[in-house]
Amino acid sequence: SQQGEEDPQALSIQEGENATMNCSYKTSINNLQWYRQNSGRGLVHLILIRSNEREKHSGRLRVTLDTSKKSSSLLITASRAADTASYFCATGSAVYGNNRLAFGKGNQVVVIP
């Protein structure tokens, strides 16, 4: 079964607003990573949060992890038109071998200028 299932939402927001997206997973994890993908392009690594961490910040990004609920959220504050992309969570887990990442389906975010 696949790890990393985002709430399959397409989010459309105005520039300057905050964007929040969620991800849930099924088994225990070692870490959870968020990636951004612009249309038809590669995956850009945004942030990694370890299983023993609850919150992490990087610039305008804030990630939370709730291992009891097996869920994570990504918040982008003060969004910009350039934030328009698909956002994926991916989990690293000993269950699937510590090597592989299991990706969710992705959240599409459109930031309207």
Next chain:
Amino acid sequence: EPEVTQTPSHQVTQMGQEVILRCVPISNHLYFYWYRQILGQKVEFLVSFYNNEISEKSEIFDDQFSVERPDGSNFTLKIRSTKLEDSAMYFCASRVQREQFFGPGTRLTVL
């Protein structure tokens, strides 16, 4: 900032032909990966490679697939006899710690 590179960006091939997709991982990285993303679907793990051998592979990675690190810099994925369903974006990734860094992908179209 160092990055993973992949060539070609787009490969079109006929069904049954062999293709080789090339990747140059980040130079001090030790673990290498191939993933694929069929249009509109999730990114799927194919194979991981460490210390010159496959460390893990998924059920997708059957006998038609092989990987190689022929020299100190390149990491290749070969598909021996392509099928229509192999059409996808193929991503190479590498890491030294836990973060996996991905290349821009090769779009493979099998006709």
